[in-house]
Amino acid sequence: MDPADIELRNATYRRFVQLGRAPTAGEVAGAIHRSEAEVREGWRRLHDAHALVLDSAGEIRMANPFSALATPFRVEAAGTSWYANCAWDAFGIGAALHVDSVIDTECADCHDPVRVQVRDGRPDDEDLLFHVLVPAVSWWQDIGFT
Amino acid sequence: MLLFRSEGHITSWLAGREPGATIPVTKLAQLASAWWGDRLDPRWRPHAREQNQAILDSVGLTGPFWSLG
Numbered sequence: 001m002d003p004a005d006i007e008l009r010n011a012t013y014r015r016f017v018q019l020g021r022a023p024t025a026g027e028v029a030g031a032i033h034r035s036e037a038e039v040r041e042g043w044r045r046l047h048d049a050h051a052l053v054l055d056s057a058g059e060i061r062m063a064n065p066f067s068a069l070a071t072p073f074r075v076e077a078a079g080t081s082w083y084a085n086c087a088w089d090a091f092g093i094g095a096a097l098h099v100d101s102v103i104d105t106e107c108a109d110c111h112d113p114v115r116v117q118v119r120d121g122r123p124d125d126e127d128l129l130f131h132v133l134v135p136a137v138s139w140w141q142d143i144g145f146t
Numbered sequence: 147m148l149l150f151r152s153e154g155h156i157t158s159w160l161a162g163r164e165p166g167a168t169i170p171v172t173k174l175a176q177l178a179s180a181w182w183g184d185r186l187d188p189r190w191r192p193h194a195r196e197q198n199q200a201i202l203d204s205v206g207l208t209g210p211f212w213s214l215g
Contacts, residue, residue, distance in 0.1 A: 001192050013186055051192060065182055086147035091178030096185040108148035109155035116149075116171070121179050128171040129150045131159075135166065136202070137215040 001049060007032060008042040009051050013063055017097070020080045022060040022068035050140055065092030072108075077101035087130055094118050167211050176205045 001009075011032045015023035025039040034042075040058055047054045053062035060068050066082050066089075067073070073084040075093040077100065084090035087105065094101030103116040108131075117124040149171065150156045156168060169177075180201045184190050193201075195214050202212045 006191070010188060010190065017186065049192065065178075065185070087149045088147045088174060088178060088181075091175050092182035092185070095179040095182040098183070105149055107151045107155055109150055109159040112151065114149060114151070118175060121175055123171050123175050126170065126172050127151070129153065129156060129168050130147070130171055130174040131150060131156050131166060131168045132147050132211075133163070133166040135210070136212050139214075 001051070002045075005042050005045055005049075005051075008034070008039065009046050012043070012046075012052065012060065013066075016060075016063050016066050016082075017080070020082055022063065022066070024059075065089030065096060072106050074104045075101050076104075088132075091118065091123075095121070167207075169207070173205055173207075177201070177207065180204060 008028070012023060012028050015027055015031060025036045025043070029036045029039045043052065043054055043058070043060070046052045052060060053064070055061040062068065062085050065084050067085040069083065071083045071085060073087060073090040075082055075084050075090050077094050077097050082093055084093055090103045090105060100117070100119045103118065105114050105116070106112060107114055114128065116128065150159065153168070156165070181198070199214050202208070
């Protein structure tokens, strides 16, 4: 991957962390002194490399583990909140930030609320189960469904 | 990639579909730490498939279901 694209990718993630939401191309462009068009071209290359995920309009949909869309996985850590793409990503936000976190989600079957506190990498409710429907080899065939 | 309260809830949610893989949330937390730990590191570089497979292996997620190809 080109160093300039890695710089763009890192700047996109930094702004996502700071804002608690996906940054716009303009916000990232301003942070790294590039044009909005250059940011969008770079985002497309990063999307093709699976380094982030764009929506059909070319906006950030996922900078895994962070989600631009509201999901049933809300994570609070270090005084900020983000949406995660799935249960795996929900645990990934605290892991990426290297801080404790609180995950507000639900049982996917009965929709009862579930709150998980993660301290030093360990969840406080150890009885919960994680289910992956799609085999690993197919995860990127439809990352939204996965 | 969802959380459930019990095996019974997974069975109910599947509604007859072929199940995938189920792991305890404690293992998920280990996996997340290994998989996402470098995501915000300024020295981050893309993971090769072999690196990601090694992370899955390191938490005991082996076999055809967990093969990245």
